[in-house]
Structure formats: structure tokens, C-alpha cells
Amino acid sequence: MAEITVRPMASDDADRVLAIYQAGLDGGDASFETTAPTWTAFDEARLPDHRFVAVDGDESVIGWIAVSPTSARAVYAGVVEHSIYVDPAAQGRGVARLLLDTLIASTEAAGIWTIQSGVFPENTASLALHQRAGFRVIGTRERVGRHHGRWRDVILLERRSPVIT
Structure with a gap:
């Protein structure tokens, strides 16, 4: 198995990041979204200091993770929502855990005390990953939105940093 490394996401990664995003959306259990955004929209919605890509031995991007602020209010400056996507061909190799770590x-180095996410209950691999990384379920939003013609629940997860007090 080729070595996997993580580095900061760069604008040169845009095509691969958006292709991996679209592949996740096409799988049907990643998001309410059905089409990946443009790079400009992606870039504007995510904090620049907390975007990473996983690359294989040949430097091909095989996964990504990024955060968005949850609110513009100052009191929530330490709370972010993250997204994580791995190329279907690279799943099961520890890519998601490496990105999440x-x-x-x-x-944590930036003083962010809570990372949160919403996951469809059917996405059992993501739920297990988050649990292993110290996330806890804080609730379920039942029938919160329609996706491909059916109502979907979303499990809310959060990880409160044990080092930010």
C-alpha cells in the first residue's frame, strides 16, 4: 500500500477536490447537496487555515477535509462544522481518520473548541469514524429535509476539545 500523507489544500487541488466531492454526493448518503459547488463557492464557504488533502505516493489527491464557521456571532468563533470526503477507490485505507486527526x-492549535457535523444515519462508516475520533451523538433531526424524493434524518455529532478550556 502506498504511503498516504496529508498537506494543506491548495487551489491547484480544486479539480480533484470537487471530483471527490461529487463522487461522494453521487453515492447518495453524504449530503443533501446533489452537485458539488464551483471552486469559488467552495473556497468562500470554508476557513482557509483548516483545509487539508490526503495524497497518495504519486501525490494524487485521494481525500479532503475542511471546515466552515457555524455562525458569524463572536461567541461561536470556536465552533466549526466539518466535511470530509474520500475517493471511493481509496476508502478503507485509513484516509478519513488521517484527515480527521x-x-x-x-x-485545537487555533483555539477552536468544538467541531460538529451532520451525518445521515445510513452512513454507518462515517458514524463509526467519528465515534472512534471522540465525537458524540448530540441528537437526531428527524425528517429534516427531502433528498432524492424522500425525507431524511440527520444525526448531529460534535467533538468538544479536551484541551481548550
């Missing part, structure tokens, strides 16, 4: 270290 990198994000946790990055956000």
Missing part, C-alpha cells in the same frame, strides 16, 4: 490538531 489532522483537522483536530489544526483546530
Whole structure:
């Protein structure tokens, strides 16, 4: 198995990041979104200091993680929502955990105390990953939105940093 490394996301990664995003959306259990945004929209919605890509031995991007602020209010400056996507061909190789561990270290170093996410209950691999990384379920939003013609629940997860007090 080729070595996997993580580095900061760059604008040169845009095509691969958006292709991996679209592949996740096409799988049907990643998001209410059905089409990946433009790079400009992606770039504007995510904090620049907490975006990472996983690359294989040949430097091909095989996964990404990024955060968005949850609110413009100052009191929530230490709370972010993250997204994580891995190329279907690279799943099961520890890519998501490596990305998530990198994000946790990055956000904690910046004083961010809570990372949150919403996951469809059917996405059991994501739920297990988050649980292993110290996230806890804080609730379920039942029938919160329609996706491909059916109502979907979303499980809310959060990880409160044990080092930010």
C-alpha cells in the first residue's frame, strides 16, 4: 500500500477536490447537496487555515477535509462544522481518520473548541469514524429535509476539545 500523507489544500487541488466531492454526493448518503459547488463557492464557504488533502505516493489527491464557521456571532468563533470526503477507490485505507486527526490538531492549535457535523444515519462508516475520533451523538433531526424524493434524518455529532478550556 502506498504511503498516504496529508498537506494543506491548495487551489491547484480544486479539480480533484470537487471530483471527490461529487463522487461522494453521487453515492447518495453524504449530503443533501446533489452537485458539488464551483471552486469559488467552495473556497468562500470554508476557513482557509483548516483545509487539508490526503495524497497518495504519486501525490494524487485521494481525500479532503475542511471546515466552515457555524455562525458569524463572536461567541461561536470556536465552533466549526466539518466535511470530509474520500475517493471511493481509496476508502478503507485509513484516509478519513488521517484527515480527521489532522483537522483536530489544526483546530485545537487555533483555539477552536468544538467541531460538529451532520451525518445521515445510513452512513454507518462515517458514524463509526467519528465515534472512534471522540465525537458524540448530540441528537437526531428527524425528517429534516427531502433528498432524492424522500425525507431524511440527520444525526448531529460534535467533538468538544479536551484541551481548550
